[in-house]
Amino acid sequence: MQGKAEKGKFVAAMVIFGTIGLLVKHIGLPSSVIALCRGIIGTLFLLVQMRVRGARFHGGAIGKNLPYLLLSGGALGFNWILLFESYRYTSVAVSTLCYYLAPILVILLSPVVTHEPLTLKKGLCVAAALGGMVGLSGVLQGGAFRSGQGTGILLGLAAAVLYAAIVLLNKRIQGLPALEKTILQLGISAMVLLPYCLVTVRFSGLILSARPAVLLLVAGVVHTGLAYALYFDALGAIPSQTAAIFSYIDPVVAVLTSALLLREPMPPSVGLSAVLILGAAVVSEVQLPVKGRK
Numbered sequence: 097m098q099g100k101a102e103k104g105k106f107v108a109a110m111v112i113f114g115t116i117g118l119l120v121k122h123i124g125l126p127s128s129v130i131a132l133c134r135g136i137i138g139t140l141f142l143l144v145q146m147r148v149r150g151a152r153f154h155g156g157a158i159g160k161n162l163p164y165l166l167l168s169g170g171a172l173g174f175n176w177i178l179l180f181e182s183y184r185y186t187s188v189a190v191s192t193l194c195y196y197l198a199p200i201l202v203i204l205l206s207p208v209v210t211h212e213p214l215t216l217k218k219g220l221c222v223a224a225a226l227g228g229m230v231g232l233s234g235v236l237q238g239g240a241f242r243s244g245q246g247t248g249i250l251l252g253l254a255a256a257v258l259y260a261a262i263v264l265l266n267k268r269i270q271g272l273p274a275l276e277k278t279i280l281q282l283g284i285s286a287m288v289l290l291p292y293c294l295v296t297v298r299f300s301g302l303i304l305s306a307r308p309a310v311l312l313l314v315a316g317v318v319h320t321g322l323a324y325a326l327y328f329d330a331l332g333a334i335p336s337q338t339a340a341i342f343s344y345i346d347p348v349v350a351v352l353t354s355a356l357l358l359r360e361p362m363p364p365s366v367g368l369s370a371v372l373i374l375g376a377a378v379v380s381e382v383q384l385p386v387k388g389r390k
Contacts, residue, residue, distance in 0.1 A: 123308045
């Protein structure tokens with residue numbers, strides 16, 4: 097029963113993450129401001145969670161990992177900016193599929209960064225995902241990177257690069273509990289984004305009405321704080337392979353949200369690309385049983 101409850105929390109977190117595009121599309125503020133507010137509100141929410149649990153920060157471990165925490169926190173903030181900007185130029189489905197090329201990028205970089213071998217299976221998954229990317233770009237229809245669609249795709253791919261960097265940097269972080277690590281990375285992302293926003297955004301010209309303000313609060317509390325709390329509550333209690341496979345509920349929900357709620361166009365090429373990209377990412381996570389092991 098406990099296992100089912102933890103899986104339910106993980107699935108709930110993935111569904112929440114998958115609907116962030118629905119909110120961002122209707123907030124109407126610069127992407128950097130949305131990312132900044134998400135970082136601040138999410139950090140405060142998780143700090144309250146940490147206080148309720150009676151947990152404390154591990155100062156020594158933080159000091160040892162500080163360079164990786166700073167790099168990953170900064171990458172997280174700008175990763176959000178790029179993804180949210182991508183939503184403005186193309187559909188949530190296309191943006192999310194570009195973003196979820198990140199696991200494929202990790203596979204390509206792992207032989208150099210973490211010295212993990214590139215197996216035949218992973219190589220085939222990379223090829224399938226790249227085929228899906230070709231479908232998204234419109235090359236086969238003779239309309240590659242037309243108008244804003246191309247800008248949205250490039251922004252989504254840039255977000256994927258930062259997402260892959262965050263994954264690889266987190267593999268270097270040792271001795272920090274997952275919740276504590278996330279609080280630090282969210283807090284650092286907010287600290288990095290604050291001066292960026294002060295320089296690039298004219299706050300006096302921003303108008304925040306009631307509806308966008310509520311959506312912004314929801315993005316910070318529900319889609320950041322609550323979602324991460326559910327995610328980390330479940331993460332330590334379910335098998336890592338189950339977590340890896342379940343994580344692809346996020347892009348599936350995003351694609352469905354794009355088509356059903358936002359009514360964004362969903363040509364057959366996007367559907368085929370979704371199968372190739374997400375299928376390749378899932379298969380790359382699956383560990384086949386080895387004979388003689390139980």
